[in-house]
Amino acid sequence: MESFHNLPEMKRDAVLNAAFSCFARSGYKKTSMADIAEKAGISKASLFHYFGSKQDLYLYLFDFSVNAVNLAVAEGMGEQSDDFFVRIQQAMHIKVTVLSRYAGMTDFLAARYTEDAPELRDLLERHNEGGTRDALREFFIGIDLSKFKPEVPVAMAINAVIWISEGYVRAGPAHVDADKVTQEISQYLEMLRRAFYKEEFLP
């Protein structure tokens, strides 16, 4: 495991991204170590040399992802605004920043909810109890919902904004520059803000 950390950064990211995308697309059981090794451009034996076993690799990826997301959230979420749109733009910026380096990581984390391999049950359930809480519910506390026009259904508007943000990220294969992508998303959010907010809250 320490041998993996001594790898040059580029090679390390290649291995991580190969593993992320394979596990995310095919799940734990259907992903073979040969698949990951081939996509990463290394030998299968090296994979076992780095991580010991398939299960240990998955566990490492999981911890790595949780830490990376927590770190990105900690340094990306500045002063908590009461404005829905600035807060969701912060969240999308974090997601895009993480995704620009580890393209398959969020899909990997999302896919853990559909994992049914018994060898992972303990680890995943343990993390569900302690860490995750209800992130979505927590995201919306302190938001000033009175900025929305009275005639727009707030719950639907919120769903709309979330689905558009996700739709953009999903559709966008041009993940070259995280800042540029963030800027383009903000254009969509600005359009929605104009459509949903009372005029007194628009610049």
Added chain:
Amino acid sequence: MESFHNLPEMKRDAVLNAAFSCFARSGYKKTSMADIAEKAGISKASLFHYFGSKQDLYLYLFDFSVNAVNLAVAEGMGEQSDDFFVRIQQAMHIKVTVLSRYAGMTDFLAARYTEDAPELRDLLERHNEGGTRDALREFFIGIDLSKFKPEVPVAMAINAVIWISEGYVRAGPAHVDADKVTQEISQYLEMLRRAFYKEEFLP
């Protein structure tokens, strides 16, 4: 193959849906006939009795899906309106109707673009040449774009509407009643219409 058509309708749909979801989630190569048989509640030998081989099963599913979609489109798309929102609502109604019976079919059809199994290349490429054309481009001919407010970017608004529709379908596990789902989607579309259209085009 004729033995499969003589099956009772419920059992037939169970087999089709099992195969759709397995192929859509795991791809052609990673999906085993045992997976499909188990999810369908029949024996693996029966699967081979019906379809002969794994490849023949995939081919049958593909033809079946293309025919089903074409049929649904033919009978679901009434007089072509020049209004963007009524047209997209027609399209979503078709999609939801198909999905209510064959939950995994659209994902199965979408997944064919990422299939790299050499045994399927011929079939998939052949269908790409002849049938598909640019469905999205064709969808938008004759649409009256002047109904949009001058300050809203039309291209972005269109993407927004599409992503919201897809997001709703993806998020909604309550696929019990197709008409109810269609009605809920129309509420979202109505909200967006109010936000994006000039007032003179609102009721």
Added chain:
DNA sequence: ACACCCATTGACCGAATCGGTCAATGGGTG
């Protein structure tokens, strides 16, 4: 009651692939 039919399936086949191991290799370092 019997004979016939055919859908269904558990058991089985050789081949491929699985997770995992190991000895040989080769480039870097003192």
Added chain:
DNA sequence: CACCCATTGACCGATTCGGTCAATGGGTGT
């Protein structure tokens, strides 16, 4: 030159793969 250690092709037993087949059993006509 000797040592070290990352890397890997070849290999292991076990499992799973696509596909086959004979046995079974519930229907149907007579």
